[in-house]
Amino acid sequence: MASVNIDVAAVVKEIRESLQLVYNANEKRKTKRNEARLIVYRALALHPVLDNLHLLEPYDYSFRKLCAIYAPPNESPSWLSKTLLGRRNDKHFTKVAQLATTGTRAKVMLILLWIIGNRLEDGIVDSLISNVCENGIRLGTALREDEAADLVKQIAGLGEAFVSLRRTIKKRLPIEKDPYKDLKLELSRDDTMLCAHTFPKHLYDVRKDPLYLLQPASATTPMAGLPAKHESVIIPENELTRLIIDWSMKNYQLGKDVRTEADIDHRAYWHAHCRCEHRTGG
Ligand SMILES: [Zn+2]
Ligand SMILES: [Zn+2]
Structure with missing residues (x-):
């Protein structure tokens, strides 16, 4: 902006x-x-x-x-x-x-x-x-x-x-259609793990660490065992997380949608892999 x-x-x-x-x-x-x-x-x-x-x-x-x-x-x-x-x-x-x-x-x-x-x-x-x-x-x-x-x-x-x-x-979101209504919160373990892509994955739940989406990579200390933020890709652990990430990318163009390894861009605020062609129906 x-x-x-x-x-x-x-x-x-x-x-x-x-x-x-x-x-x-x-x-x-x-x-x-x-x-x-x-x-x-x-x-x-x-x-x-x-x-x-x-x-x-x-x-x-x-x-x-x-x-x-x-x-x-x-x-x-x-x-x-x-x-x-x-x-x-x-x-x-x-x-x-x-x-x-x-x-x-x-x-x-x-x-x-x-x-x-x-x-x-x-x-x-x-x-x-x-x-x-x-x-x-x-x-x-x-x-x-x-x-x-x-x-x-x-x-x-x-x-x-x-x-x-x-x-x-x-407060309830003042929009006609509540995007969170009837949200299935948990994805099965298989849904999040069945992905053949080789980029470093960061299984992420917005409920535990909402600040992650707002932190510049440069201000983030990588946690032990996790890849650095600028090269890791968020795999949403539940539907709520996926919805919020989707909304941010679509409406604010914050973060980058990564479909394949080639999409990784070190200038991106964060990367997310919300849909994967390696699993059906996802
Ligand atoms: Zn994948
Ligand atoms: Zn693929």
Whole structure:
């Protein structure tokens, strides 16, 4: 999404100013809550994954379409749909619009977190959001390590904002057809192992490590016994994982679909092998 660039230094300055308000004992509670949320949106917007995804062209059209699906425009929902369907504008999506281009990046991140986190456990989603904020500060800015650590520590104290965001992410997806409905969660062992390709495989379950999809390979320490991220290929361990990976590749062009060994590209954010011609019906 090269089309949405932000002035990182200016965003860091705004985060610092808001933090002063949040940690000022004399500020009103409402101001603190408001500023805390703005800080979290800004930290989300700094994350480097946002420089590695591409919305389908034409950018404006595809992005507006995506946003309309996930955060319906400021239509006022009828009393009936409010009551029966629980459809109303999400407060975070409304508020994030105050931040102009920073807000656009935050919104793209929020949609991605929504898709990844909607079906995950509360605690996992909480740590996903706070880790993405932390990595936004650590990897998305040119701050010295001690400066970054100081900001990360202060942002980690904004628990109420994280919980509120988690509630948005865990809400039923506001789309007509819930892609997760009737999802068969477990694939049989045979389904995941019956693959003749020789690339290094990384059996992956999004429920255990959702952050993996958002981490640049350069910031990932390979775990013992696992191949380095930039040359390994994700084999989804269950349908939920496959669906999220498919969605990310299709809508955000994040990651690369690998059909054969020749598709491996070291510049890809990650690789995934979702369908294999070596097994039938897959
Ligand atoms: Zn295969
Ligand atoms: Zn093949």
